[in-house]
Amino acid sequence: MTQTATLSGNDIAIAKSLVPALKEHGKEITTIFYATLFRDYPELLNIFNHNNQRAGLQQEALATAVYEAVANLDHLENILPVVKHIAHKHCSLGVQPEHYPIVGEYLTMAVQQVLGEQATPEILSIWKRAYNVIADAFIQLEQEIYRQGAEQPGGWSGFKSFVVKRKEQEGEGLIALYLEPEDGETLPAYEPGQYVCVRAQIDKFYHLRQYSLTEAPGKKHFRIGVKREGQEGSHAGKVSSYLHEQASQGDVLELSCPGGVFTLDHTLPRPVVLLGAGIGITPLLSMLYTLRERQPERTAVLGYAVRNGEYHAFADEIAHLVRDNEQVSATIFYEQPAVEDEQVGRFDRAGRIDAAWLQEQVSLDSEVYLCGPHGFMQGILTTLLKQGLKPEQLHYEIFGPALAFAVPQE
Incomplete structure (x- = not known):
């Protein structure tokens, strides 16, 4: 270059x-x-x-x-x-x-x-x-x-038509869409952590947004997680509002081929730490599934932070993945647990992911993958660098323009 x-x-x-x-x-x-x-x-x-x-x-x-x-x-x-x-x-x-x-x-x-x-x-x-x-x-x-x-096998250029096969609620303000190619062709392989771009025609114009793939590759469908963005009215996210309010089973959406560089290196033997907040769980979930299928012997730690039980996305899946693999452990953080959250007991700690937990859970030889809001990312990266991890061990995805995010220095 x-x-x-x-x-x-x-x-x-x-x-x-x-x-x-x-x-x-x-x-x-x-x-x-x-x-x-x-x-x-x-x-x-x-x-x-x-x-x-x-x-x-x-x-x-x-x-x-x-x-x-x-x-x-x-x-x-x-x-x-x-x-x-x-x-x-x-x-x-x-x-x-x-x-x-x-x-x-x-x-x-x-x-x-x-x-x-x-x-x-x-x-x-x-x-x-x-x-x-x-x-x-x-x-x-x-x-x-x-x-x-x-x-690549099953690949395409531009945008390809997919049919919405299922639409499921996954916590407050988050849906999961299961999408199958309209032509019935086999899907291409993708790396855990990658995304597709959805192109939807709204108000006479095409609008495009990227959404992470949330499962391991090799299935007949893609699954994406879509958070409703913004507030009501003019500040609402165009595509996310459309997908939440209008897209239904049988509808056709156009998708790009999977892409993105925030991907799990599943050839390494080193411990892996997955840290997410809110919608940031979506690419990490794909990584968890891939670890189970390709590296069940690799030690993995998940730290997942949400507001409370209403916003706890993919709760049953995460619990199942942890139960199925003794090499995987998870700590669920509720920042503002409700009374019913205390009664049900689906979280492990109240508050946010903090320096003490990171010190306890993240070994100095770990590969760390992070995804979440800017403030969450800033705090985690700064803390891990102070605790002795090297920048090359830290891999992260920003939802939004990544270069508007100030990366902390070691």
Whole structure:
């Protein structure tokens, strides 16, 4: 990924001199970029999560991606993990090479508007070439992801029609959808922790959202967990509201091929720790099923935090998985247990996952997989790094724009 053939050493130095300004004004640049892009291409708005747009998370994530890419222009391999994460997201949304010139044009206009006189003709010329180098790196990686997805047994490109076979309530505000391919073909294998993108036509536009696969691969169906996002009215999640309120047995939805880089390495013998909060249980559940099938001898610890019994998703399945494998242990945390929760006894500890429990349960040779809200992730990662784990032992998935999440430093 060192595609700097169109840039001289001096060009790269000039481009990298923009990094402080891009970092300082990045969110302003990307806010203007999205506003003008969506004004002229309103159909593109529906690719993105509206709540993330309103909260500024998408703008912040793009700003981070821009200045990190420019800062590593001569060594893009340094940010390869981040590039892979974004590329998989792009492929699930159907991003194509022809989209990159459009993005480049509007991003350049935003840079020019915000930086003003600092964006001289020479700098803008180098900026455009630097953007093309970065775009080419993404395009090449994404075309390879598309190729692998289409050529694998049972794979496809673009979106494929699936029939809703079952719809089940799994705790307050969460449903599970069982989806089978309309053509009856065999499904492709996927890695535990990966997701599919659902494309639904709502209000004349297609809206796209990613949802984790919640079982081990090898079945005739995909199962996804869908949390109802946002509040009522205009701030409600478009796709999640549609799936909760309107999707029913027999309906047809379009899905992308499975993708994502937050995956369990089931070749390692080291202990595995799965830490989730709320909807974050969904990819971890796929990992638990896969451990049972492929590595029943591997020690695994699950820590799962929810508000109370009403929000305890997949409770029976988790209990069954733990009972079936003596190498797996689970601690269920209820932050605000109700009186009936105390009586039923389906949780182990009141409160949140804390440093004392992590110290007790997470050995220094563990591989740790985390998924949940930003605050949960921030606290867990900071604590584990302080307790002596290395960054390479910590694997995590953020629901939402990952680059808007500040990763703690060791």
